[in-house]
Amino acid sequence: MRHTISVLVENKFGVLARVAGLFSGRGFNITSLAVGETMDPAISRMTIVVDDQGSPQIMEQVEKQLNKLINVIKVQDFTGGESVDRELILIKVKTTTNTRSEILEIARIFRARVVDVSLHSVVLEITGAVDKINAILNLLTRFGVKELVRTGKIAIARS
Amino acid sequence: MKGAKLFFDCLVKEGVEVMFGYPGGAVIDIFDELDNSPIRFILTRHEQGAAHAADGYARASGKVGVCIATSGPGGTNLVTGIATAYMDSIPMVAFTGQVPTSMIGNDAFQEADIVGITRPITKHNYLVTDVNELPGIIKEAFFLAGTGRCGPVLVDIPKDIQQAQTSMTYPNKAEIPGYSPVYTGHPKQIEQLAKAIKQASRPILYVGGGAVASGAAEELRKLVAKTSIPVTTTLMALGVFPETDPVSLGMLGMHGTKYANYAIMDSDLLIAVGARFDDRITGKISEFAPHAKVAHIDIDPTSLKKNVRVDIPVVGDVRRVLKDLNKIVKPGQIGPWLKQISQWKKKFPLTYESKGDIRPQYVIEQIHKMTGGRAIITTEVGQNQMWAAQFYTYTEPRTFLSSGGLGTMGYGLPAAIGAQVACPDRVVFDIAGDGSIQMNIQELTTAVTNSLPVKVAILNNGYLGMVRQWQELFYKKNYAGTVLVGNPDFVKLAEAYGAGGIRVTEKKEVVPALKKALKYPGPVLIDFRIAPEENVWPMVPAGVSIRQMMSGLA
Missing domain, CATH: 3.30.70.1150 (ACT-like. Chain A, domain 2)
Known part of the structure; x- marks a missing residue:
């Protein structure tokens, strides 16, 4: 099942590499990724679409691991939500x-x-x-x- | 003020007393300011040694360890030490020099993208691109390293930043919008845990390194005093609960005690405390603790439900959670369980063959006896590490320092040096193998030149013993690559480095040699020629249930 995750991050160099590394280090493929500044130029929003490969635990880990990154401010999974x-x-x-x-x-x-x-x-x-x-x-x-x-x-x- | 001078100002304000490291072209400016600062500098003989020494210092003292190296190979040589600290959640800040900002990305001399290289093995890392950001970054680095789930942080400082002038000063506080570890456990979850403890008839505490990191030894003792729940610890937590206590089950897992593993498998409530269900603990995960309700206390939410299902998750600092739990917990009816456990303990003790050649287990028992159990033990990795874990009786936290997660050979000697710097009045013993000691033996010089009287006990069997044991048991004795022909004369080698050297070839010489080593005023190495094919027992083969323990003697 595909999940759409919205991630607020600090707008600093290297943040994209940290997020991408989190997926690649676990062998997950990112289906799509869109990044841009928010109204606050110090903060960017990433919208990441990722396949959970049939395992909801994987998504729980992905979300927790994203939250663990120091430059990540907020993580929301939009799947099935409003x-x-x-x-x-x-x-x-x-x-x-x-x-x-x-x-x-x-x-x-x-x-x-x-x-x-x-x-x-x-x-x-x-x-x-x-x-x-x-x-x-x-x-x-x-x-x-x-x-x-x-x-x-x-x-x-x-x- | 110059960036390099500000660097030391920041470290002093952070309370750093000692720094381990190695100079080079990209950190000359920092070293140029070294003598103007009160910080003690320990020059190791390899950057890997500096990282492990900072790690050993951190583990022994509970403070953040600091190491420094130059750009390129200096940084890459730190990598194993940083990864070791990362896997075991050890607070450390590693500084590296970098080529000037104008040259970054141009394949300059001694350039490596150390921030890129260490991204997956640090809690966080920084490349400083503006000298005005240097103090804020150093503040954040120490804050991150030593709070929440601790870990190493790397700060890469280009040469021109070290030379640049700034009027910035060290901030009082780090503010990181995306970082706010949860320290206090949710009261509802703690209530549930207390309820589960009251109801359980076969509970067990499975305690890991998080209990050491959070300083939870006292609260853990209180919890056990109130509930009598038996305690087993991981390699990372040896000593956090006294192994002399009747409800201590020692270590669990692949080379754990039979009684610890049996207790886990029969338990109806497994309380994981600052532990992460590593594969060396669980064996075949689907068969681990099959009857147990699982409670898990951990400061890192990613540790929860990572490997096993959890019925009662509690996110929080172990010490605080246990403190809150102790206020409400009531003991359950566990008399028969305790009786069962004491029977197992009697029936399946750790044991070894004592006849013939020197047995490594005997050597460790004698070290325990002669140091009154008061020494700080570091280990290398392999059989030496497991024997040291099994046969020395640990009663205090931060007295057993070992590379648990990464399993880094060459860790023990530099870590012993770091521990000796942190605890100058204690005896520090590195329990080594003849293989792994050679991975960082150059640090004998560091010990000698800095008058750090560490003791090195080599359990010399002429093999890479743990791999040989696996080859013996699972690969039809094909000892490929594990026979260490051409080992140096360790006694002469120690003497060449300016340390003492003692060789022990017979059992009756063990005690006198240890006596001599303990009296020796400086670093000393003892080459114990042990039974060459001695194995570590018991053993759970990789990937099977921890109930299926092999043993050589029972």
């Missing part, structure tokens, strides 16, 4: 005169933005929760995806 999450992707899809209008129609339905068009491809920007992104990816795959870039998930607790 939170909103989003991911942004940029996708470059092959186009021909025959397929372009269908691709643009799909983009319109999913409220994707066209950010670049060339003779043989179109770049779409899509924001949304995982389900929506997976749905549009499924639809676009058959046209030929030349490149895909994902920000990784970010999440915030509901008020």
